[in-house]
Amino acid sequence: MFTGIIEALGTVQQITRQGGDLQLSIASDTLDFSDVRLGDSIATQGVCLTVVALQGRQFVADVSRETLQHTTLPEWTVGQRVNLEKALLLTTRLGGHLVSGHVDxxxxxxxxxxxxxxxxxxxxxxxxxxxxxxxxxxxxxxxxxxxxxxxxxxxxxxxxxxxxxxxxxxxxxxxxxxxxxxxxVLARYLERMLNSAANEPESAAGVSMSTLLQHGFMRRR
The missing domain is CATH 2.40.30.20 (Elongation Factor Tu (Ef-tu); domain 3)
Incomplete structure (x- = not known):
């Protein structure tokens, strides 16, 4: 998870196409890499990427076809600047809102x-x-x-x-x-709750349309 508060700017160093998907190399002079390990997540232009290699002040990440289909990644070019944010810690200030890095x-x-x-x-x-x-x-x-x-x-x-x-x-x-x-993400979960409540008199979790009305999640028309 992330907060949507950008920590640093990075630059796309290399784009390698591999059998239908691709691999990226992103460099940054200002991101703190001291606590970054293989397997960590870094949100890059809003896309959650997994670090598969570290090379000095840059990281390498694989990008799947699924990600390519739902993001601007296919349009990225070498030299392009990108927003960077490392995954949040439980002690991090939540200055923005909860962000998954899973672009819709x-x-x-x-x-x-x-x-x-x-x-x-x-x-x-x-x-x-x-x-x-x-x-x-x-x-x-x-x-x-x-x-x-x-x-x-x-x-x-x-x-x-x-x-x-x-x-x-x-x-x-x-x-x-x-x-x-x-x-x-809260909007998506609330929609799921509303759909469940509308389709069932009382859901397994005890959430109904009357419950949502009672607690102010909905207004009477």
Missing amino acids: AVGVIRDVRRDARSLWVQIESPVMLARYLARKGSVCVDGVSLTINAVEDLLFELNIVPHTADMTTLSSLRQGSRVNLEVD
């Missing part, structure tokens, strides 16, 4: 403009993700935990403060850019 889908930047010192961004999400996006809810964009300001159909809006823009790749977003999206 790719979104498209529809508009970008300055809003005072911040960067205002409008993103179009795929249809299957729209129901998980809520005003003042959380979303992970290229590995960065952000708060949603507004939602209308498939479009949602964000404000990126100067510090976040300076410390991540989000400062380079342009109209038409494609980004990795991960919705809040």
Whole structure:
């Protein structure tokens, strides 16, 4: 698990295609590698990658076909900058929100403009993700935990403060850019609970529609 608070920027050093999938080499002068071991997870542009080799100040990771199908990884190029975050510890401050690094889908930047010192961004999400996006809810964009300001159909809006823009790749977003999206995992679990409650009078876990209403998870219409 991750927090969506980027620790460092890295650079894609090498992309090796191997029998339908690929292997990446990512370097960083600012990420602390002192506690990184083989098998550890590092979120790279929002994608959870497993370290299979360490070479000085860079790590190597394998990328499966599944990951290639649901992320922007096939578009990456050598020299590209990427957001990096090591897996959280139980003692880590949860400054963002719980992020799994399992990208749901790719979104498209529809508009970008300055809003005072911040960067205002409008993103179009795929249809299957729209129901998980809520005003003042959380979303992970290229590995960065952000708060949603507004939602209308498939479009949602964000404000990126100067510090976040300076410390991540989000400062380079342009109209038409494609980004990795991960919705809040709590929204997915709540949907599962609601579906179970709607299909059964009383679920095995004791969750029903009346229980959700009683505890404020739903509103009466």
